[in-house]
Amino acid sequence: MKVAIIGAGSLGQSIAKGLLSKKAVSTLYLSKRNLESLSNFKKYKEVTLTADNAFAVDNADIIIFAVQPKHLSKILGKVKYLLRKDQLIISVATGFSIGKIENIIGAKHAIVRAMPNTAASVRQSMTCLSPNGKGKEKIELTKTIFNSLGVSMEIPEEQLQAATVICASGIAFWMRLIRATTQGAIQLGFEAAEAHELAMQTCFGAASLLKKSGNHPEAEIDRVTTPSGCTIEGLNEMEHQGLSAALIKGINASFEKINQIKTN
Numbered sequence: 001m002k003v004a005i006i007g008a009g010s011l012g013q014s015i016a017k018g019l020l021s022k023k024a025v026s027t028l029y030l031s032k033r034n035l036e037s038l039s040n041f042k043k044y045k046e047v048t049l050t051a052d053n054a055f056a057v058d059n060a061d062i063i064i065f066a067v068q069p070k071h072l073s074k075i076l077g078k079v080k081y082l083l084r085k086d087q088l089i090i091s092v093a094t095g096f097s098i099g100k101i102e103n104i105i106g107a108k109h110a111i112v113r114a115m116p117n118t119a120a121s122v123r124q125s126m127t128c129l130s131p132n133g134k135g136k137e138k139i140e141l142t143k144t145i146f147n148s149l150g151v152s153m154e155i156p157e158e159q160l161q162a163a164t165v166i167c168a169s170g171i172a173f174w175m176r177l178i179r180a181t182t183q184g185a186i187q188l189g190f191e192a193a194e195a196h197e198l199a200m201q202t203c204f205g206a207a208s209l210l211k212k213s214g215n216h217p218e219a220e221i222d223r224v225t226t227p228s229g230c231t232i233e234g235l236n237e238m239e240h241q242g243l244s245a246a247l248i249k250g251i252n253a254s255f256e257k258i259n260q261i262k263t264n
Contacts, residue, residue: 001145004029004060006053006075007067008038011092014121015064018149020044022123029056053079062088062145064114069093069261073104080105088138090114090145094164095261098132098157110134112142115160116149117168125150128163165254173250178203 003019005012008030019025028047030038041047050056057063057079067075072093083089089111091101101111112135116127127146131139139154146152155163178199185195209220225232
């Protein structure tokens with residue numbers, strides 16, 4: 001595949017790293033105004049670095065627009081005359097609807113909105129996908145791309161805002177929980193590096209258990225809680241302090257905020 005990533009910032013670079021580690025592309029164009037921040041990609045023979053969006057768009061079969069929503073209209077306007085009907089157009093710009101994209105480049109193009117997260121760089125992203133009418137014809141190709149970066153799921157476009165909170169913002173939420181666990185472990189006497197390893201691997205193990213077993217979280221919780229034991233004591237204290245309520249409130253606060261985002 002010949003892929004162009006327009007706007008190779010944090011998320012764009014994460015996608016690029018995932019595609020390269022999976023050897024999923026024959027040619028990868030990375031476009032950004034400041035190419036110095038992309039110097040780590042010079043070692044890949046598949047990669048072409050450019051500050052010219054038009055050059056990248058003209059030479060790619062699949063174009064991923066990974067720019068800030070406020071810049072997407074202008075960028076699409078400049079390259080729309082270069083776009084071909086056989087190309088797959090993917091946007092990861094938060095809050096920028098398919099309708100807005102079609103208003104700029106036309107509905108004749110295969111367009112898919114995608115919401116990956118930065119775990120794409122280690123091929124562990126949870127990516128949600130929403131295509132337009134023409135995009136449905138290329139949804140399996142899109143899934144192939146993002147399945148190489150983790151797991152993908154097709155959802156209605158109206159759910160993408162919520163998916164952004166759960167999957168993209170969710171990375172930060174889980175990082176904060178791991179950090180809090182690390183701090184607790186340090187307080188119990190572990191060195192910082194040891195505490196971090198304990199917290200990180202335990203989090204990974206918990207997710208792996210659920211993924212492989214298919215069990216509900218409470219079923220796995222029941223396996224490690226014993227009558228009058230330390231686990232249920234800790235869980236109950238966390239709930240008394242509002243752990244679940246705080247997480248749910250945080251998720252809803254992020255959702256309210258993302259719905260306030262306006263694009264030009």
